[in-house]
Amino acid sequence: MxxxxxxxxxxxxxxxxxxxxxxxxxxxxxxxxxxxxxxxxxxxxxxxxxxxxxxxxxxxxxxxxxxxxxxxxxxxxxxxxxxxxxxxxxxxxxxxxxxxxxxxxxxxxxxxxxxxxxxxxxxxxxxxxxxxxxxxxxxxxxxxxxxxxxxxxxxxxxxxxxxxxxxxxxxxxxxxxxxxxxxxxxxxxxxxxxxxxxxVPRGYLGLGLQPVKVEPEGIGAMVMSIDRSGPAAAAGLRQGDVIVAWNGEPVRSVQMLLRALGPASVGTVMALSLRRADEPVEAQITIGERPAD
Structure with missing residues (x-):
């Protein structure tokens, strides 16, 4: 043995x-x-x-x-x-x-x-x-x-x-x-x-985002900054807007939203549900390609 x-x-x-x-x-x-x-x-x-x-x-x-x-x-x-x-x-x-x-x-x-x-x-x-x-x-x-x-x-x-x-x-x-x-x-x-x-191309919104609480007990992504030559600016988003959903999916975290911006997302249209001064707003944004830097 x-x-x-x-x-x-x-x-x-x-x-x-x-x-x-x-x-x-x-x-x-x-x-x-x-x-x-x-x-x-x-x-x-x-x-x-x-x-x-x-x-x-x-x-x-x-x-x-x-x-x-x-x-x-x-x-x-x-x-x-x-x-x-x-x-x-x-x-x-x-x-x-x-x-x-x-x-x-x-x-x-x-x-x-x-x-x-x-x-x-x-x-x-x-x-x-x-x-x-x-x-x-x-x-x-x-x-x-x-x-x-x-x-x-x-x-x-x-x-x-x-x-x-x-x-x-x-x-x-x-x-x-x-x-x-x-x-x-x-x-x-x-x-x-x-x-x-x-x-490798990555999707780009042209937004600086920060998580915020949204009533009753949700999470949103507040727009803190906007690339004025980026896709979000072209779609009419403003500083202070809060993204609460994208393509019908609730925003559970900023990271989750950013993960959706993979290579296949470039050129696609994303539907955003926003709150602007506590009023609901709908927007559509054509996802761009992240700049090389």
Whole structure:
């Protein structure tokens, strides 16, 4: 019995080491003046990394497998999905291919990053596999996957692997350092937009909003400021207006209203129910595209 268990553990250990070795051929270290993270080759000459770990206006160096360095330039970034795309000068690792098979709760998982070109890894299980969700910053994520493992900070932006060693997405930190996976489907969709346009469009109302109580026991979003060249100004909204519903849905929080302004919202018409000096007012606003800044 002991020999059988030992053999099984050795086989599992060897399989995990082989999976990390294979994946690490596509994993890089991403260095800026103030941060260290990981990334991976997505397409020829293009590297995906964690947007949150990438400072603004930073010079970026990528450490390739084996330790060689290459300069990189930022192609685009999307805070909503935590994805940034870099272009490498010169030689680049082989791109990774994501697997589309469903992720199962309690199956084994690996997080693979890079320390100056040397692989780093963490092992655990899939602690949550849930449907698509929208991040607090308005990004549409194709599945909510959480990993029960302890990951080093430098590994953020690296690859998440399933029990068969297949790449399922990018490992990032969520609230309370919970390890989340940005699925491969999300990465392929967003990175393609970044490669083509340098950004992912987001909806824009041109309003500064603040939550207020609305009688009897509701919540509204008071207009505190207006971009005079924005969609809200064109629709006739005024400072002091209180938005109480949008498209027939009560406003439960300002954040909820802002989350509705995803990429698909640009160009659509939103019906707003307002209170203006305690009088009900209806307005329609054509959602614009958020300025690049």
């Amino acid at each position: 002991a020999d059988t268990m030992s053999s099984s553990l050795e086989q599992l250990s060897a399989a995990m080491a082989d999976a990390v070795a294979a994946a690490s051929a596509s994993v890089v270290a991403v260095h800026t003046g103030r941060s260290r993270a990981s990334g991976f080759a997505w397409r020829e000459g293009l590297v995906v990394t964690c947007e949150e770990a990438l400072p603004d206006d930073a010079d970026v160096t990528v450490c390739l497998p084996g330790g060689a360095s290459a300069r990189a330039t930022l192609v685009g970034r999307d805070a909503g999905t935590d994805i940034a795309l870099l272009r490498i000068d010169g030689a680049a690792p082989s791109p990774i291919a994501f697997d589309a098979a469903p992720v199962r709760v309690a199956s084994m998982a690996l997080a693979v990053g890079s320390l100056a070109g040397t692989p780093v890894a963490a092992a655990g299980v899939v602690s949550l596999a849930a449907p698509a969700w929208r991040s607090l910053r308005g990004g549409d994520i194709d599945a909510r996957i959480e990993l029960g493992l302890t990951m080093r900070r430098i590994a953020e932006g690296g690859l998440a692997l399933d029990a068969q060693g297949r790449a399922i997405g990018m490992s990032v930190f969520g609230p309370r350092r919970r390890v989340l996976v940005i699925p491969g489907a999300t990465i392929d969709r967003v990175a393609a937009q970044l490669a083509a346009h340098g950004r």
